[in-house]
Amino acid sequence: MRAEISFGKSLVGILFVGLAAAGCTTTPKPATTAAKTKTTQVQPAKVTFNYTAKDRDCLKRAMYFESQHSDEDGYLAVGTVVMNRLTSGAYPPSICGVVAQEKQFAPGVMTREVKPQAEPQLATAADAILLKGARHPAVKDAMFFHTEGLKFPYNNMHYVTVAGGNAFYEKRDSNGTLQTPPPLPSYEVAMNYVPGESMLPPQFEALIPSAVPVPLPAPDPMATASTAPMQITAPVTAPEPSAGPEPGMRIAIPTPRPAYDSVMLRGDIPANGG
Secondary structure (H helix, E strand, O other), rough: HHHHHHHHHHHHHHHHHHHHHHHOOOOOOOOOOOOOOOOOOOOOOOOEEEEOOOHHHHHHHHHHOOOOOOOOOHHHHHHHHHHHHHOOOOOOOOHHHOOOOOOOOOOOOOOOOOOHHHHHHHHHHHHHHHOOOOOOOOOOOOOEEEEEOEEEOOOOOOEEEOOOOOOEEEEEEEEEEEOOOOOHHHEEEEEEEEEOOOOOHHHHHHHOOOOOOOOOOOOOOOOOOOOHHHOOOOOOOOOOOOOOOOOOOOOOOOOOOOOOOOOOOOOOOOOOOO
């Protein structure tokens, strides 16, 4: 009996040693590599510019009058120049300030009448620029343009495209460097609508078209209710060049553009917008 027990213990010991030996000879598993972390691309912070209903109107006016009343392609090209100037830091910090800046855009751009039939396309182009960050892809960094077909003897005019009857160009040195501060790309710009506020400098407020008040004649002290009924003068229109303005009428007269202009960041180009 003891022999059987002893034999059983010996057999258990042999099995244990065999299992231990088998465990020692097992090939160790390679260490698991750390999972690759997914890198997220950080979007650049956007620069926010405020705009108002008047700014939107100023943008539409620049696009309309400077693009020969053309089409959405011409509107978008001029609108891109306006936005390039706004975001470059070298021009006024509002859309109306850019458009109304003296000797930059066409005379009367702030006061002339926009035809109602052009409003749908103008509104579409303006909203694409302000709400969707649309830009004319061929205009690039251009902040200047003149009527298509004109030629000028300046070496710094780097033409990029023609649209809406205008030739658009950048001002560059002989080595290709921009002579003006570069504008921000559209993906770095955020436009924030500010209702009920005006970003327009005070000196330009009078240039925004508004309803002309109907003048009322002074009461006649000798008249009575039965003999002198009230008379209302109809709204007046702009007088002929040879005639003077009506008494009491305010007329905004745009400053004539000189044949050659030496304003900084423009160059001596006698053309619409630059």
